[in-house]
Amino acid sequence: MAGAAVLRGEITTALRSALLEELAANGYGRLSIEAVARRAGVAKTAVYRRWNAKIDMVLEVVAExxxxxxxxxxxxxxxxxxxxxxxxxxxxxxxxxxxxxxxxxxxxxxxxxxxxxxxxxxxxxxxxxxxxxxxxxxxxxxxxxxxxxxxxxxxxxxxxxxxxxxxxxxxxxxxxxxxxxxxxxxxxxxxxxxxxxxxx
Amino acid sequence: MAGAAVLRGEITTALRSALLEELAANGYGRLSIEAVARRAGVAKTAVYRRWNAKIDMVLEVVAExxxxxxxxxxxxxxxxxxxxxxxxxxxxxxxxxxxxxxxxxxxxxxxxxxxxxxxxxxxxxxxxxxxxxxxxxxxxxxxxxxxxxxxxxxxxxxxxxxxxxxxxxxxxxxxxxxxxxxxxxxxxxxxxxxxxxxxx
Structure with a gap:
């Protein structure tokens, strides 16, 4: 179970990096959850388990x-x-x-x-x-x-x-x-x- | 023929205004030729007769x-x-x-x-x-x-x-x-x- 938590944390970190890279490369207007998941090498569902929409991902990174x-x-x-x-x-x-x-x-x-x-x-x-x-x-x-x-x-x-x-x-x-x-x-x-x- | 030229000029002016309105409202990333044409009240072909792509419309307005x-x-x-x-x-x-x-x-x-x-x-x-x-x-x-x-x-x-x-x-x-x-x-x-x- 601890291993699963570590993996979840690693996926979240990978998704955050992928989000920043997508924002820098393509901008918020063209940002898609698909592209973030693809860049992080995870399934789209891994994103939706954490955030409901792209606005939520972005707000979390800014608040951080x-x-x-x-x-x-x-x-x-x-x-x-x-x-x-x-x-x-x-x-x-x-x-x-x-x-x-x-x-x-x-x-x-x-x-x-x-x-x-x-x-x-x-x-x-x-x-x-x-x-x-x-x-x-x-x-x-x-x-x-x-x-x-x-x-x-x-x-x-x-x-x-x-x-x-x-x-x-x-x-x-x-x-x-x-x-x-x-x-x-x-x-x-x-x-x-x-x-x-x-x-x- | 003069009437047609005036009409062409009016459509160009309407398209330029529509472009600025679309850019302000939705930004370049989400800009589509369809949306500009719709806002100007003309057919998409009227846009393509003047500009090949959205980048060309934008460059012309900036250059102006x-x-x-x-x-x-x-x-x-x-x-x-x-x-x-x-x-x-x-x-x-x-x-x-x-x-x-x-x-x-x-x-x-x-x-x-x-x-x-x-x-x-x-x-x-x-x-x-x-x-x-x-x-x-x-x-x-x-x-x-x-x-x-x-x-x-x-x-x-x-x-x-x-x-x-x-x-x-x-x-x-x-x-x-x-x-x-x-x-x-x-x-x-x-x-x-x-x-x-x-x-x-």
């Missing part, structure tokens, strides 16, 4: 990400923390999960409120674990004003690199990344006390 | 955007120009074309080099007509350094608002937009002459 624990070490400065986050994002956005599956599901989110909700929850979880502590530490160090809006800060940190790598799909050299880190730090501190206008 | 002329008035300052661009982007990104069709086709671009190339060409055309002149004017006014990288500048201008409205899908209040304009101006001028570090 929201449940993971992320945390970022304190580098001692806003500039250092931003450098670390942007290096991690640059690497993550090269992965097919980020470059194909997430954008694909985001499009589906516009059509299906259940997918939208699951993605929002995942985004919110990562933001609360990584983004909010980063901003809080910078406020404590006096690098950012106490009323910094974390939502807007996330847009300024994630937006440019997301656009560059997943939308414009232009490569980002180490020099470009260094410039992007400086620019992001300047964008975040635009409302901070200090010289009110750099062009003066 | 690249051919449009965009231009932005000179508001007299980088901050003013950025304000105008971000207001236009905020409005454009509320449109289903931007919020559903473009992200959907961008995902397809990862699978189909022909779609990738058409989108790149369109992006490049808009960047050359709107982005490059904006940066050039700011350089001439002494607001940006002469060696400003236009690609990186575009990432900093478009990235945060694209992320906010089409990925995070959080609403952007007029106050948020004003903050975003200030932050973008600060990001662009991060490499400009002036106080080297605002946190000093």
């Amino acid at each position: 990400f929201a449940g993971r624990k992320f945390s970022l070490p304190d580098t001692g400065s806003l500039h250092g923390d931003l450098g670390l986050v942007l290096h991690i994002l640059a690497a993550a956005l090269e992965h097919p999960l980020a470059s194909q599956i997430i954008p694909d599901l985001l499009v589906e989110a516009g059509r299906d409120p259940k997918i939208a909700e699951a993605l929002q929850r995942t985004q919110r979880a990562i933001q609360d674990e990584v983004g909010v502590p980063l901003i809080k530490r910078a406020i404590e160090r006096g690098e950012l004003p106490a009323d910094t809006d974390p939502d807007l800060a996330i847009d300024l940190v994630v937006g440019p690199i997301y656009w560059r790598l997943t939308v414009a799909r232009r490569p980002l050299s180490p020099d470009d990344l260094a410039q992007l880190i400086d620019a992001t730090a300047a964008a975040l501190t635009a409302g901070a006390p200090g010289p009110p206008d750099r062009t003066n | 955007f690249a051919g449009r002329k965009f231009s932005l008035p000179d508001t007299g300052s980088l901050h003013g120009d950025l304000g105008l661009v971000l207001h236009i982007l905020a409005a454009a990104l509320e449109h289903p074309l931007a919020s559903q069709i473009i992200p959907d086709l961008l995902v397809e671009a990862g699978r189909d080099p022909k779609i990738a190339e058409a989108l790149q060409r369109t992006q490049r055309a808009i960047q050359d007509e709107v982005g490059v002149p904006l940066i050039k004017r700011a350089i001439e006014r002494g607001e940006l350094p002469a060696d400003t990288d236009p690609d990186l500048a575009i990432d900093l201008v478009v990235g945060p608002i694209y992320w906010r409205l089409t990925v995070a899908r959080r609403p952007l209040s007029p106050d948020d937009l004003a903050q975003l304009i200030d932050a973008t101006a600060a990001a662009l001028t991060a490499g400009a002459p002036g106080p080297p570090d605002r946190t000093n």
Whole structure:
């Protein structure tokens, strides 16, 4: 019986990998339970024993990400923390999960409120674990004003690199990344006390 | 004969609208020539007389955007120009074309080099007509350094608002937009002459 449970677990793992590969290769719109089963090398019934429909498989995989624990070490400065986050994002956005599956599901989110909700929850979880502590530490160090809006800060940190790598799909050299880190730090501190206008 | 030509033009226009509606509602992956014809109220043969496959319809509509002329008035300052661009982007990104069709086709671009190339060409055309002149004017006014990288500048201008409205899908209040304009101006001028570090 223990052997059967192990086998069931292995099939579930194989199905999850097959699902991610199918999503990356063909997208949610063309995803079929048949194709996932075929790629995992199991019968269609093995899928239906676990999930009722393709939406349920996808929601489970997305929710699994929201449940993971992320945390970022304190580098001692806003500039250092931003450098670390942007290096991690640059690497993550090269992965097919980020470059194909997430954008694909985001499009589906516009059509299906259940997918939208699951993605929002995942985004919110990562933001609360990584983004909010980063901003809080910078406020404590006096690098950012106490009323910094974390939502807007996330847009300024994630937006440019997301656009560059997943939308414009232009490569980002180490020099470009260094410039992007400086620019992001300047964008975040635009409302901070200090010289009110750099062009003066 | 003139009447027949007018009718042909009207059918083409109806098919283009139907294509955009189908793309927004169901996405490229599920797009079928049958559905486009049905939505336009014409026979399937009317589609096949114009395009061989769904990819050809989509490429033509994307190329048509690249051919449009965009231009932005000179508001007299980088901050003013950025304000105008971000207001236009905020409005454009509320449109289903931007919020559903473009992200959907961008995902397809990862699978189909022909779609990738058409989108790149369109992006490049808009960047050359709107982005490059904006940066050039700011350089001439002494607001940006002469060696400003236009690609990186575009990432900093478009990235945060694209992320906010089409990925995070959080609403952007007029106050948020004003903050975003200030932050973008600060990001662009991060490499400009002036106080080297605002946190000093």
